[in-house]
Amino acid sequence: KAGVTQTPRYLIKTRGQQVTLSCSPISGHRSVSWYQQTPGQGLQFLFEYFSETQRNKGNFPGRFSGRQFSNSRSEMNVSTLELGDSALYLCASSRTGTGAETQYFGPGTRLLVL
């Protein structure tokens, strides 16, 4: 069974631009969560989607948004990029995002904002 995939793997943008990252969950998984990882703040929860609906949201500004498609693939968008948005963006999937389910992480997209 294929794991969680994320594209692109690496990305360089400049301040003020916007970026869209993509995540394809494990087949059969309908819950997709996004996390930001930085050396200073560690791993922080961004948001979670299930059946095309955002169910949970972390403490990030409105510049960070996401969506989920009917095939459970998810995208996250960051508008008006800032230097501090440079990070590894990870998505994780699970079947329903509840109970004792394990979240499986993708390899991440490393974003560098110049």
Added chain:
Amino acid sequence: GQSLEQPSEVTAVEGAIVQINCTYQTSGFYGLSWYQQHDGGAPTFLSYNALDGLEETGRFSSFLSRSDSYGYLLLQELQMKDSASYFCAVRDRGDSSYKLIFGSGTRLLVRP
């Protein structure tokens, strides 16, 4: 607030046993998970404790005491490939789903 505390670095010798502690303070608690992350890699799930006690999976064991808001990951028969960062994470329930709140990670260095 919500916080998890774990040591920043641990060094151990190949073949030895090492314990990585995690204390947490969260508004909601639905279990403690452990993840391993090698440099440049994705976090990989290791174990999950929802109830008090010890869970064993091969060379790795994880313990939870909910009354003490404390858990640990025990790695036995250390191998060089175990050099990585280890994160504890609390499952905190949001409105209708769970999210993971991570500790800052413990960097384990295994020496020959």
